[in-house]
Amino acid sequence: MSTDTEEHEPMLNSEAETASDPPVEVQPPESQAAQECSVDEPPVSTDATSESVEGSHKGGDSSPPTTVRGDPASSPVSSPVSSPVSSPASGDKPIKPPRMKSMRSKDGSPLLKEQKSLEAKSADVETAPAVQATPPAYEKMNPEAQPYLPTTVSLHTDDAAVKPKKKLGLDCILGNKWILLGIIAVVLIILIIIIVGVSVSRPRKVAPTPQPVYEDPIVMGLRCGKAVGSWELNETVAVFKGIPYLKPPVGSNRWTYNLEMSAISDCDNATNAKEFKGPCFQLNQLSNDPKYIGSEDCLYLNIWTPASPSTGGVMSGAKLPVLVYIHGGFLHYGSGHEDGFSPSAELATELNAVIVSFNYRLNVFGWMALENLASGDGKMSGNFGLYDQISALKWINEYIDNFGGNPEMVTVAGLSSGGTSILALLTNDEAKATFQRAWISGASSKFDGSKADTMKVNKKVFLRNVGCRSEENNPRQCLLRKTSEQLVDAIPWLQYPSWGAVDLVEPPTKDTFIGGVLINDEQYVLKAPDEFFKTSAADLEIPILMGNNEFESDMYQVVPVSTWSWGQYSDYVRSKYDTFNESISDFVLNSYAPSLSDSTRLHLARHVSDLRAICPQTFLAATITDNTNSAVYRYVNTVNLPQKLTDIYQASSTVATHGSEFFHFFHFSEDDSDDFISFKQNFTAVIKEFMVNGMITGWAHYPVVYEYSKNGPNKTSRWTADTCDAWRAFYPDYSWMN
Known part of the structure; x- marks a missing residue:
């Protein structure tokens, strides 16, 4: 063993080095705990230790007991030895062994530095009494409460290997x-x-998303500032009602053309666009209680526009197609928001389009032509309502983009006198620049009354009726003093010029006409439509959808024909057509529509509708096709309305009568029949395509005519130019007018 010891002596500290080691610096308690919970070096073999000790005895060196200072900070041993080593000399209490720097012998067994020093001195190792080297910070502490006191340990060990242990128990962790x-x-x-x-x-059960509550839709930058509307159809359509587009034509502005709003002060309560304004002043068609409805302050428009679901705002700049509805009513009745017969949120959604309707001045306020009547312009009079329509279209063209509409994709749609108005607008360069497609139904082809003739008749009849004949050369001030009711009551409804137009739903009588309402005023309308399209519209390129309903005149029953026998009915027919030629009466009674001979009402409606309404529109379609670049699509609707609607809107007519397809178009109800819904969806799809593309897939241009039945549109030989030749002699003089 001495050889082994001698071989490793250079690695051992001398006795002087051991004795002169400085006291170990005491660690703070927290650091000590961390070291006590760390893992020891590999176990030290007791055989190797004993062998080293024996070698030191053989050296015969005698030395005093060795004191070893504990060094918690540098020791690799964190746990106390489980079997304490007692001092054989003094019998002191077991103490923790000091940490020792590990070294290895030649055979690889670990040796402690202090062991090797002792082996070099003596074979007998005695443990000296423990020497306390208390740091200054602990001098006055109870020794039992000083966990970092240095200790002295005997190097005597058991024969068994001492395994270092981990102190990872609850006490250590806590x-x-x-x-x-x-x-x-x-x-x-x-x-x-x-x-x-x-x-x-x-x-997971997903909680239902609460229905978003949007603020009121607002559109900025209008002529009157902003418009605050309301939401409809579950907040998916923004509706703006009663937006002014001209100054109110009241007081001194009655019968005035210059109504443009030049300042914000011209806009009275324009911000609030949540309620419809009343219709223009008129007789109540549906009831005598009240006799009159509406107001002269009526020049407002309404807009329905799909909203943006993600933002809840109006889709400004969305560039949706635009449908502008011009209501009918003989130029005397109606409004742009008539209940059940006007646009709606449902229609805006189905078309995915912005829809606009508006009011325009009616009857005596919109169409009276008298010399010196118009404010500031003695040369111009009449067609005030047409001026309103053009002004509305210009407003739409300027501001519809703010509501999500495309001003380059505007379709004007008009029924009855609304369609008649569109024909007049097509003759006006300023007006036709504001729209790109036109849908016309049940229109009048004739309004060729001259300005001079119309003024002469109105001066004689109307001024006498209203009590202003004494001021006939300058009637304006007298008429301004009259109330709205007095003016409407003075209209010659039944006497010529017969603004009631009762004769137009009966067979014609030779040389019996009604007077003009919409006239050739030499400013807004220069020529009647037929003449204009023949001579002045070569560059017209606006696609036109031109429609009618099979029994146009059946809506208006002015004689009790339903109660007549065929003999009574025959006498009535001859009293009319014989004024032209007896052969015409024979043709109507013996050859025309024999399948309807068992129904005097429908037989009458058939030939009156063909003569006065349907064939005149066919002739006009031919004129447009032959003389312009406009594509014309021609249809006649034969689908009846549901009974619940005919009772309300069509004087109990059970057939496709005046305006039936517009009733289909506008009507939405949860209890509609499947047949009604199917036809409506098909027809609406046709209108939608026409609005977007200006064409209809699968349809040929005129001269092809389509019969629109429950099964959809199909080509027909009825109502073509050839079939209508029987009535050509009556065109245009006896066609519908106004």
Whole structure:
């Protein structure tokens, strides 16, 4: 063993070095706890230790007991030895062995530095009494409460190997806050992972999304500033009602053309666009209680526009197609928001389009032509309502983009006198620049009354009726003093010029006409439509959809024909057509529509509708096709309305009569029949395509005519130019007018 010791002597400290080691600096308690919970070096073999000790005895060196100072900070041993080593000389209490710097012998067994020093001195190792080297900070402390006191240990060991142990028990963990916090953190992370995993894998009940509550839709930058509308159809359509487009034509502005709003002061309560304004002043068609409805302050328009679901705002700049509805009513009645017979939020959604309707001045306020009547312009009079229509279209062209519409994709749609108005607008360069397509139904082809003739008749009849004949050369001031009711009551409804137009739903009588309402005024209308399209519209390129209904005149029953026998009915027919030629009466009674001979009402409606309404529109379609670049699509609707609607709107007519397809187009109800819904969807799809593309897939241009039945549109030989030749002699003089 001496050889082994001698071989390693250069690696051992001398006795002087051991004795002169400085006292070990005491660690703070927290650091000590961390070291006590650390893992020891590999176990030291007791055989190797004993062998080294024996070698030191053989050296015969005698030395005093060796004192070893504990160094918790540098020791690799963190746990006390489980079997304490007692001093054989003094019998002191067991103490913790000091930490020793590990070295290895030649055979690789670990040796402690202090062991090697003792082996070099003596074979007998005695343990000296413990020497306390108390640091200054602990001088006055109870020795039992000083965990960092240096200790002296005997190097005597058992024969069995002493295995270092770990102190990782509860006391160690609780005594070290960092370990405790680390364990808590790990546990929390594991719990979070488990909770997330369970929540992802398990189906969850999704709470219903609350219905968003949007603020009122607002459109800025209008002529009157802003307009605040309201929401309809579950907040998917923004509706703006009663937006002014001209100054009110009241007081001194009655019968005035210059009504443009030049300042914000011209706009009275224009911001609030949540309620319809009343119709223009008129007789109540549906009831005598009240006798009159509406107001002269009536020049307002209404807009329905799809909203943006994501923002709840109006889709400004969306460039949707635009449909502008011009209402009918003989130029005397109606409005742009008539209940059940006007645009709606449902229609805006179905078309995915912006829809506009408006009011225009009616009857005596919109169409009276008298010399010196118009404010500031003695040369111009009449067609005030047409001026309103052009002004509305210009407003739409300027501002519809703010509502999501495309001013380059505007379709004007007009029924009855609304269609008649569109024919007049097509003759006006300023007006036709504001729209790109036209849908016309049940229109009048004739309004060729001259300005001079119309003024002469009105001066004689109307001024006498209203009590202003004494001022006939300058009637304006007298008429301004009259009330709205007095003016309407003075209209010659039945006497010529017969503004009631009763004769137009009967067979014609030779040389019996009604007077003009919409006239050739030499400013807004220079020529009647037929003449204009023949001579002045070569560059017209606006696609036109031109329609009628099979029994146009059946809506208006002016004679009790339903109660007549065929003989009574024959006498009535001859009293009319014989004024032209008896052969015409024979043709009507013996050859025309024999399938309807068992129904005097429908037979009358058939030939009156063909003569006065349907064939005149066919002749006009031919004129437009032959003389312009406009494509014309021609249809006649034969689909009846549901009974519940005919009772309300069509004087109990059970057939496709005046305006039936517009009733289909506008009507929405949850209890509609499947047949009605099917036809409506098909017809609406046709209108939608025409609005967007200016064409209809699968349809040929005129001279092809389509019969629109429940099965959809089909080509027909009825109502073509050839079939209508029987009535050509009556065109245009006896066609519908106004």
